[in-house]
Amino acid sequence: MKKKAIINARIIDPSQNMDEIGGVIIDSKGKIEEIGKKINKNEISSSYEVIDAKKNILIPGIVDMKVFVGEPGYEYKENFRTLSQAALAGGVTSVVSMPNTKPVIDNVSMVDFIIRRGRDKAKINIYPCASLTREMKGEMMTEFGLLTAKGIVAFSDVKRTIQNTEIMTRIMNYASDLGVLIMQHAEDYELSKNGNINDGEIATRLGLEGISDVAEKIIVERDLTLLEKYPCRYHINQISSSKSLEVVKKNKGNGKSFSVGVSINNISLNENDIGEFKTFLKLSPPLRSEHDRVSLINGIKENLIDVIVSDHVPEDEESKRLPFAQAAQGAIGVETLLPLSLELYHNKSLPLNKIIEVLTINPAKILKIDKGSLKKGLSADICIFDLEKPWVVKADKLKSKSKNTAIENRKLQGKILMTFLNGELLYSQS
Amino acid sequence: MAVPKKNVAIKNEINHLLGIQNLSILEAKEILNQAKKFITLNRSSSKKIDILRGKTQINLFFEPSTRTQSSFDLAGKRLGADVMSINVGNSALKKGETLIDTAMTLNAMHPDIIVIRHQDSGAPNLLSQKVNCAVINAGDGRREHPTQALLDALTIINRKGKIEGLKIAICGDILHSRVARSNIYLMNMLGAEVNVIAPKTLMPENIEKLGVKSFTDMKKGLDTCDIVMMLRIQNERMHGSFLPSKREYYEYFGLTTEKLKYASKDALIMHPGPMNRGVEIDTRLADDINVSLVKEQVELGVAVRMACLKIYCKK
Numbered sequence: 017m018k019k020k021a022i023i024n025a026r027i028i029d030p031s032q033n034m035d036e037i038g039g040v041i042i043d044s045k046g047k048i049e050e051i052g053k054k055i056n057k058n059e060i061s062s063s064y065e066v067i068d069a070k071k072n073i074l075i076p077g078i079v080d081m082k083v084f085v086g087e088p089g090y091e092y093k094e095n096f097r098t099l100s101q102a103a104l105a106g107g108v109t110s111v112v113s114m115p116n117t118k119p120v121i122d123n124v125s126m127v128d129f130i131i132r133r134g135r136d137k138a139k140i141n142i143y144p145c146a147s148l149t150r151e152m153k154g155e156m157m158t159e160f161g162l163l164t165a166k167g168i169v170a171f172s173d174v175k176r177t178i179q180n181t182e183i184m185t186r187i188m189n190y191a192s193d194l195g196v197l198i199m200q201h202a203e204d205y206e207l208s209k210n211g212n213i214n215d216g217e218i219a220t221r222l223g224l225e226g227i228s229d230v231a232e233k234i235i236v237e238r239d240l241t242l243l244e245k246y247p248c249r250y251h252i253n254q255i256s257s258s259k260s261l262e263v264v265k266k267n268k269g270n271g272k273s274f275s276v277g278v279s280i281n282n283i284s285l286n287e288n289d290i291g292e293f294k295t296f297l298k299l300s301p302p303l304r305s306e307h308d309r310v311s312l313i314n315g316i317k318e319n320l321i322d323v324i325v326s327d328h329v330p331e332d333e334e335s336k337r338l339p340f341a342q343a344a345q346g347a348i349g350v351e352t353l354l355p356l357s358l359e360l361y362h363n364k365s366l367p368l369n370k371i372i373e374v375l376t377i378n379p380a381k382i383l384k385i386d387k388g389s390l391k392k393g394l395s396a397d398i399c400i401f402d403l404e405k406p407w408v409v410k411a412d413k414l415k416s417k418s419k420n421t422a423i424e425n426r427k428l429q430g431k432i433l434m435t436f437l438n439g440e441l442l443y444s445q446s
Numbered sequence: 447m448a449v450p451k452k453n454v455a456i457k458n459e460i461n462h463l464l465g466i467q468n469l470s471i472l473e474a475k476e477i478l479n480q481a482k483k484f485i486t487l488n489r490s491s492s493k494k495i496d497i498l499r500g501k502t503q504i505n506l507f508f509e510p511s512t513r514t515q516s517s518f519d520l521a522g523k524r525l526g527a528d529v530m531s532i533n534v535g536n537s538a539l540k541k542g543e544t545l546i547d548t549a550m551t552l553n554a555m556h557p558d559i560i561v562i563r564h565q566d567s568g569a570p571n572l573l574s575q576k577v578n579c580a581v582i583n584a585g586d587g588r589r590e591h592p593t594q595a596l597l598d599a600l601t602i603i604n605r606k607g608k609i610e611g612l613k614i615a616i617c618g619d620i621l622h623s624r625v626a627r628s629n630i631y632l633m634n635m636l637g638a639e640v641n642v643i644a645p646k647t648l649m650p651e652n653i654e655k656l657g658v659k660s661f662t663d664m665k666k667g668l669d670t671c672d673i674v675m676m677l678r679i680q681n682e683r684m685h686g687s688f689l690p691s692k693r694e695y696y697e698y699f700g701l702t703t704e705k706l707k708y709a710s711k712d713a714l715i716m717h718p719g720p721m722n723r724g725v726e727i728d729t730r731l732a733d734d735i736n737v738s739l740v741k742e743q744v745e746l747g748v749a750v751r752m753a754c755l756k757i758y759c760k761k
Contacts, residue, residue, distance in 0.1 A: 217652040221467070223567035223589025223624060226651060293568035337546055339566035341587070 017044050020439060021060045025069035025400065027051065029076055030373035031380075031389035040074065042396040046439030051390050067441075069400050072433055075372050077109025077397030079379040079388045081199075081277060082253060082325035083350055084174075085111075085142075086417070087133055089118025094330040094417045096137035099350070102415040103140050104443035106351035107399030107432040108326075110141040110380075110387045115152070116174040122147040122158045127166040139442055141397070143169045143385060148187060148198065154178050157187050160196045169383050172199035172253065175300055175345070177235055179205055185242055192248035197383065199251045200239055202260065203301065207231035212341055214287045214304045222293065224340060227302050229257035236260045240267045243274060250274040251382055254327060256282045256301035258311035264320050275382045276320065279327040280349055280356050281422055283312050289422075295336045295343035297422050299327070313365045316374060323379045324371075326353040330418030347422035351414050354401065356423060358430035361403075368403075396439035405431040462574045462581040463758050465590035466631035474596070474635060480753035481600050481746070488524070488749055498527035501558040501759055505531040506548075506573075507584070508564045513719055513744060514584050514594070518561045521751035527558075527759070545569060549576040559759045562586075580758040588622050594718055595628035597750040599636060601743050602673055605714060610637030615668050615709070616658075617643040617699065618677030618726055619688075621650050625718045626677060630656050643667035645699065647688045648679075664699060668708040675716045676701050676727050684725075692725055702728045706737070714739050 023039035029051075039055030040048060041064070060066055080103070086094035103111060113130065115121035121130055127144060134142035146163045150156045152173040160171060171191070177200065178184040191198050208231040213219050215226025236252060240263065243250050254277050255261060264276055281299055286306045290297045297303060315321040329346025336343050349356075357375060360366040380388030387397060409426045411419040435443035466474070487493060503522040507515050515531065522529040532552075543551075545564075549572075552560065559580045562570050567587030574581040585591040602609055614633050620626045620642050633640050640658040642649070653660050661667030668674060684692050706713060715731065715738045723729040732738055 215651050217655040220650040220652055220656065221589075221627075223587045223627060293571055334544070337544070337572075339545060339564065339569040339572055341566045341568075 017046060017439060019044055019049075019064045020067060021055065021064040022067045022069055022074060022398070022400070023055065023057055023060065024071060025074035026071060027074045027390070028369060028372050029390045030369055031076070031377040032391055035369060037071070040390065040396065040398065042436075042439040046396050048390055048392050048394050048396050051392065067434075072400050072402050074398060074400045075107075076376040076388050076390050077399050077435065077437065078107050078354060078375045079110045079383070079385075080108050080326050080328070080350055080353060081112045081323055081379045081383070082279075083111040083113055083328040084116065084330060084346075085113045086330060087117065088129065092417070093332055096133055096142070098415065098417040100139035102348070102351040104435045104437070105415050105432060107354050107401060107435050108140065108350050109397035109399070109435065109437050110143060110385070111350070112143045112145050112170060112383065114174045115145050115147040115172070120147050120151050121145075122150050122152070124159065124162055124166055127163055127168060131167055140437060141387065143383060145170045145172050145199065147171065148173045148178060149183070152176050154180060154183065157183070157190065160191060160194050164194065164196055169385065170197040170199050170251070173201065175201055177201050177203045177205065181238060181242075184239065185246065188242050188246035188248045188250070192246045195249060197249040197251060199253050200235070201253045202232045202235035202239070202255065204231045204234045207234070212298065212302070213290060214302045216287065216305060218287045218290060222290070222340070229259045229304065229308070232257055232301060233259045233263055236263045240272065240274065243272055247273065252276045254279045254282065254301055254325065255312070255321070257304050257308045261311055261315045261320060264315070265318075268320060275322040277323045277325050278312050278316070278321045280324050280353055281327065281347060283309055283316070283324070284356050284359060285309070285422060293340045295338065295340055296347055296420050296424070298340060298343050298345050299347060299422070300345040313360065316366060316370060322374065322382060324353070324357055324374045326350045330416055331420045332418055336420055347420050348414065348416045348418055349421070351416065352409060352421065352423060352428070354399070354432065355407075355428040355430045356426075358403065359428060362429050396436055398436040399432060400434040401430060401432045403430050405429065407431055460578065460580055461758055462570070463592055463754055464570050464574060464581065464583050466592045466595055466628045466635070467590065469592070471635055474599075474632065477596055477750065477753045477757060478600055478603065480756060481596070481749040484749035484752045485746060488745070493524050494526065495524070496526035497756060498522065498525040498759055501527045502556065503527045503529045503559045503561065503755065503759075504552055504557045505529065505561045505584075506552070506563070507531065508534045508562070508569070509585070511563055511585070513747070514563065517744070517747045518584060518751050521748050521755055524748070525752055525755055527755065545572060546576050549573050553577040553579070559755060582754055582758060585624055588624050588627070590628045591624040592628050593747070593751055593754055594625050595632040596754070597743060597747040598629055598675065598716060598718075599632055600746045600750055601716065601739050604742065604746065605739065606672065609633060612638045612672040613641070613670055613710070614638045614673040614675065615641045615643055615671040616675045616677065617664070617667065617701065619648045619679045619683065620644045620653065620677070621648045622680070622683075623677050627656070629675065630658055641667045641671065643699070645689060645695070648683070664705050665708045668705065671709040671713055673714055673716060674701065674706065674709055678718065678720060678722060679726050681722070696725055700726055700728065701731060703731055706731065713737070716740065716743060718743070
């Protein structure tokens with residue numbers, strides 16, 4: 017590969033506190049050779065392929081910690097190829113793939129399969145997550161050691177929660193010794209049973225059964241209590257309410273070490289957006305009140321929430337065009353993750369640096385992977401975007417195989433121009 | 447030069463009756479006024495007219511119902527429509543067909559109006575997006591039952607002359623009740639004050655935001671009320687899941703002659719049926735023609751449904 021020089025970019029890399037106009041030199045192996053303001057047009061040898069970023073913003077490729085791929089078993093919803101296209105168009109270069117496939121990724125041979133498929137078909141970095149328990153039944157833990165040796169970066173039952181406290185205790189205890197990452201979905205089933213949306217006025221008006229924020233808080237509290245005794249690498253996939261955030265605040269204040277994620281949906285939308293039964297906004301955890309939404313954004317500001325995820329859940333039309341109670345949960349989001357996050361910059365909710373931090377270096381640190389940073393020697397996974405460019409989300413223009421976006425027709429500002437993986441330009445806005 | 451009109455089919459905006467929430471006060475009053483005229487017709491010896499002759503009405507019932515379904519059935523027939531009733535027990539929906547596919551199938555038969563009852567809140571809204579005839583909601587999940595509220599309103603007007611300024615108590619399982627929700631919206635709209643009375647476990651979150659006062663005490667909730675609407679309470683909710691027992695519920699929330707004294711002197715009782723005698727209401731009280739409007743509700747139900755069919759049926 018020819019050496020590349022990207023020049024004239026505003027580089028924002030929170031991993032090295034960098035926000036400056038400059039350039040990046042990518043060596044012939046696709047690694048970062050040099051980066052920063054010292055790189056300008058005059059210093060570049062003519063043998064380099066030069067890319068002028070035209071003052072647009074250059075960041076490390078985004079790391080999305082919660083993405084459902086669809087392979088195996090749900091190829092009709094998404095596959096590695098379509099996911100890669102969507103991700104690259106969104107500046108996302110690394111994803112953690114969820115194990116709630118058919119069959120579930122809960123054993124070594126499934127991991128082999130997923131890694132092979134990912135390598136052959138995906139155009140982005142796939143970091144597979146295995147289930148915490150066999151078949152995600154919440155009963156017997158999976159082989160944390162063997163699976164990690166095969167390349168698993170985290171363990172999660174995705175949309176399912178370990179309800180049994182004794183089993184959760186053993187999982188955390190065992191995991192604390194191996195140093196594996198446990199990612200919990202926080203939901204008490206007895207409290208959320210039959211629930212569809214946030215418990216409150218909207219649920220009462222629509223006549224839908226509600227999911228109380230207590231259902232989430234109670235699991236967060238339980239797990240953080242257990243964490244005191246069994247200090248493992250613990251991550252809460254997504255929190256959705258200010259009540260859970262209070263618990264997080266109290267525990268982080270006490271010096272406990274754990275991490276917390278939030279879905280872009282929960283900080284960009286609220287329960288009112290559901291209108292008259294828009295099933296594309298049926299999500300798990302559910303969209304909550306405006307107060308919750310604002311609290312979560314403040315949680316990011318105060319470092320209580322560490323990452324924003326897309327919670328990319330592709331669903332076919334048939335699973336969504338149903339009465340609300342029967343419709344599937346989830347929305348796609350990997351392609352709109354950054355542009356929708358930028359809305360929080362444009363409406364002055366979050367500083368730009370913070371947004372980039374929670375999308376790049378923070379998830380990489382939690383996962384302990386060498387991504388989300390443009391330090392010298394690392395792979396040149398890069399996203400270049402135009403911060404100001406306005407556009408309108410249209411489901412049929414999105415690259416995902418499924419079109420269940422929660423933000424159809426939303427006017428966004430900020431568009432991805434180019435995405436590089438290992439120094440190779442894989443997406444360029446035409 | 448005149449520009450030739452493009453041959454574009456203009457889809458007329460169809461009006462549906464999906465809930466009281468979507469209804470304007472004018473529309474509500476139009477239905478009630480129209481229904482009044484049908485009361486006389488229904489009491490006469492020749493009850494059939496032909497204003498809906500040639501029209502097709504489909505009753506699509508996903509939940510068992512006796513009075514609502516027969517009421518709609520009769521209403522359509524008295525107006526001269528061809529009425530077809532589909533009960534899901536023996537339809538393709540049991541074989542896994544989705545609501546939308548059923549809608550498309552029925553739509554292909556060119557109905558003029560579809561009456562739907564469904565266990566899921568919002569199902570009539572979904573149906574209305576997929577068919578090009580009017581849809582009338584005959585009860586969806588726990589969301590709305592607009593014709594029940596309208597017939598309740600007509601019954602009250604018939605007896606009390608008006609709704610404005612009245613104080614109405616709705617008592618029982620508010621949480622699971624579409625009748626309660628529709629009545630809250632309609633009675634509020636028509637100028638009544640509404641109290642809801644229920645044990646805490648059967649009271650929905652933020653119910654006050656719908657414009658009511660909520661009570662857990664019959665004495666306070668019934669105070670100076672002109673109308674007492676009792677709701678059916680389902681047996682399966684009585685054995686410890688929502689309530690400790692039937693007798694405890696009856697003790698605190700069952701309507702008895704004594705408790706009725708908390709309400710205003712000439713208070714009247716209503717119940718959407720079917721009743722659980724001795725559970726939510728004292729059996730003699732339910733049959734006391736001086737205070738109970740239960741039979742009148744059923745009678746006027748047909749008139750209200752005739753009015754709805756007439757007004758909403760595709761022109």
